[in-house]
Amino acid sequence: MRLYTSPRAPNPRRVTMFIAAKGIDGIELVDIDLNRGGHRTAEFTALNPLARVPVLVLDDGRALSETRAICTYLEGLYPEPNLMGVDATERAFIEMADRRMELHLMLETALCVRHTHPGLAVLEQPQFPDFGAAQGQKMRATARWLDGELAKHPYVAGERFTIADITAFCTLEFARGLLKFRPGEEGMPHLQAWRDRIAADY
16 A cells, blocks of 8 residues: 655644554655645646645555545454444444544644644635734644543543544644644643653554
8 A cells, every 4th residue: 555645744743643653664764845836736636636735645556545434444454452442332432532633633734734834834824813813822722621521530531542543643733834833832831741652653
């Protein structure tokens, strides 16, 4: 299999972290330079006409895009260690936690970065700085809520490490690099401690 990725972007990083957590070997990584428009080439859009990374090309040549779909496929091929739930109830609660991370924490962070960071202007035209700043405030509100959740249990979805932790961690690292966001410096000690624990392993 072959994974088209971009190391600094959070969604591709979610897949490579998922692969690492599973200990999967043998997937070829192909880096796509987003700033140079590598995702808009004819070769790449033949794989994903929406021009987004990541894309996993399967052994039979079919191209699978969308982060969650790729991870679901890999979970099926490599069921251990389990990262998405062992039964219907656990799968549902892990998916709820993961979707919250994706649709709130990650989306708010991405919109803030894309509309406020000058380095992202090549990917987001026009930029709306006021909108981006408002999304940054929403991201911090979500992070404060997550800080409270992590005061009650050690991982995002409960008592064990799951795909929800991967989504949250990759988002925080993206915010750390481009927004200089440090939860501990903004009164979120549980979120900071959780981030530091995950970073020690990945």
